Amino acid sequence: MLKIKEYVRAESLSQAYELNQKRSSRILGGMLWMKMSNARIGTAIDLSGLGLDQIEETESEIRIGCMVTLRQLETSETLERVSCGIVRESVKNIVGVQFRNLATIGGSLFGRFGFSDVLTCFLALDTYVELYKAGVMSLEEFAGRPRGDRDILVRVIVKKTPGRQVYLSHRNTRTDFPVLAIAVSSGSRGVRVIAGARPGRAVCAAIPDEWKERLDGSACTPEEMEKLAGELAGKIPMGSNMRASAQYRSHLACVLIKRGLLRLQKMQEEEG
Amino acid sequence: MTKIQISLTLNGKKVTEEIAPDLLLIDFLRNHRCYSVKRGCETANCGLCTVFLDEKPVLSCSVLAARAHGHTVDTLEGLQEEARELGEFIADQGAEQCGFCNPGMIMNAIALFRENPQPSDEEIKEYLAGNLCRCSGYEGQLRAFRAYLEYKERGGAVCAQ
Numbered sequence A: 001m002l003k004i005k006e007y008v009r010a011e012s013l014s015q016a017y018e019l020n021q022k023r024s025s026r027i028l029g030g031m032l033w034m035k036m037s038n039a040r041i042g043t044a045i046d047l048s049g050l051g052l053d054q055i056e057e058t059e060s061e062i063r064i065g066c067m068v069t070l071r072q073l074e075t076s077e078t079l080e081r082v083s084c085g086i087v088r089e090s091v092k093n094i095v096g097v098q099f100r101n102l103a104t105i106g107g108s109l110f111g112r113f114g115f116s117d118v119l120t121c122f123l124a125l126d127t128y129v130e131l132y133k134a135g136v137m138s139l140e141e142f143a144g145r146p147r148g149d150r151d152i153l154v155r156v157i158v159k160k161t162p163g164r165q166v167y168l169s170h171r172n173t174r175t176d177f178p179v180l181a182i183a184v185s186s187g188s189r190g191v192r193v194i195a196g197a198r199p200g201r202a203v204c205a206a207i208p209d210e211w212k213e214r215l216d217g218s219a220c221t222p223e224e225m226e227k228l229a230g231e232l233a234g235k236i237p238m239g240s241n242m243r244a245s246a247q248y249r250s251h252l253a254c255v256l257i258k259r260g261l262l263r264l265q266k267m268q269e270e271e272g
Numbered sequence B: 001m002t003k004i005q006i007s008l009t010l011n012g013k014k015v016t017e018e019i020a021p022d023l024l025l026i027d028f029l030r031n032h033r034c035y036s037v038k039r040g041c042e043t044a045n046c047g048l049c050t051v052f053l054d055e056k057p058v059l060s061c062s063v064l065a066a067r068a069h070g071h072t073v074d075t076l077e078g079l080q081e082e083a084r085e086l087g088e089f090i091a092d093q094g095a096e097q098c099g100f101c102n103p104g105m106i107m108n109a110i111a112l113f114r115e116n117p118q119p120s121d122e123e124i125k126e127y128l129a130g131n132l133c134r135c136s137g138y139e140g141q142l143r144a145f146r147a148y149l150e151y152k153e154r155g156g157a158v159c160a161q
């Protein structure tokens, strides 16, 4: 059982950061993941009084406070519009509404969990994280860093970079962790394929140069898409766990990437 | 361990108490005789411990009581009339067997109907996906919710068949 010696409702980010420098301290997000452990926490630092539970839209970006819940993400019309619906799609199967009313985007991304739908989805968008000490960096860079830093994830920033996105996951049962999550996006940053729940941390699979132009020009046939999907799936490192074997995940990746690419192409055609 | 003082509104009544910092909301509520709030999995999976925190359904097994400071908490005990009415439709459809899942299921269904008074079957299934029932196949509950919603649509009158 989780044990907490002291609970502090932070009055400022600087106070929270100072308190968090002690190894026994922890920042509280929704606490759902933390509660699964038997950790003995010296000081539990609650950020819920700092107004970081808002989704704000500016002309060029969407700014999401770290205490915004997964349910807020799911029901945000702004994110629905800007993400082509993938934010909602990626979180809707995470346990249940009562769970999503507690779990936060801050805890979900700071944890950089291998199984994470949230990390996979936001990597497909043009996303940055604002850390209290380290400043702003791309989510891709942050996701590649080892855990264990004692910084605070303050905000998630999604740039309104024009593009299309598709999110697909496969689960053994509806509310279980994903066996595999695939997000595919196209736009000014080219075509990107993100694979999460491999079961390792989500990664972006590099599209071979010879495919780039053909994908952008929507000139690919379904057979060619399948070939590309197979090539990409073969390059993504997969692992085995109790949910699925690496071999099964590679097979699934090929199917989901192909579906994602075909759906992107259809979206592009519909836009004319 | 440093105790902290919290004040909240529980089922319409103001409560102030000194608590341990790691006291979970479920334990706080059961200490206040809200026995409808039950422990099922304790791993945030079953939905049995559902209560409303500022009118939103949450898992009381996974929130610190400290987080409820300055907020409103409602349990089934505080929603007696609404809960009894819905419970009757569940019983009418023979939807419960052991009945253990019922308090959490009713709380979350009430949350859904307040948020979306005319949900489709898919919306009901999606919203209640976090409420596990080990005995039934959920079809009885779905029938009960449909019947309840029709009853509400008719202004609360039970149809003479």
Ligand SMILES: Cc1cc2nc3c(=O)[nH]c(=O)nc-3n(C[C@H](O)[C@H](O)[C@H](O)COP(=O)(O)OP(=O)(O)OC[C@H]3O[C@@H](n4cnc5c(N)ncnc54)[C@H](O)[C@@H]3O)c2cc1C
Pocket: A026, A027, A028, A029, A030, A031, A032, A033, A034, A035, A036, A066, A093, A094, A095, A102, A103, A104, A105, A106, A107, A108, A109, A110, A111, A115, A116, A117, A118, A119, A151, A152, A153, A154, A175, A176, A177, A178, B043, B044, B045
């Ligand atoms: C039973 C269960 C099932 C789940 N299923 C899924 C699933 O299917 N798909 C999926 O994507 N996810 C799933 N998750 C993960 C979940 O969605 C959240 O990502 C997870 O609970 C972390 O979010 P939290 O707000 O609870 O963070 P917490 O548990 O509070 O925190 C997690 C870690 O991040 C730190 N932290 C929190 N916020 C910050 C911050 N702002 N700055 C710095 N550090 C911070 C904490 O100190 C802690 O170390 C599941 C979790 C559980 C418990």
Ligand code: FES
Pocket: B038, B039, B040, B041, B042, B043, B044, B045, B046, B047, B048, B049, B050, B059, B060, B061, B062
């Ligand atoms: S006891 Fe809280 S979700 Fe199961």
Ligand code: FES
Pocket: B095, B096, B097, B098, B099, B100, B101, B102, B132, B133, B134, B135, B136
């Ligand atoms: S009726 Fe027994 S768990 Fe649902």
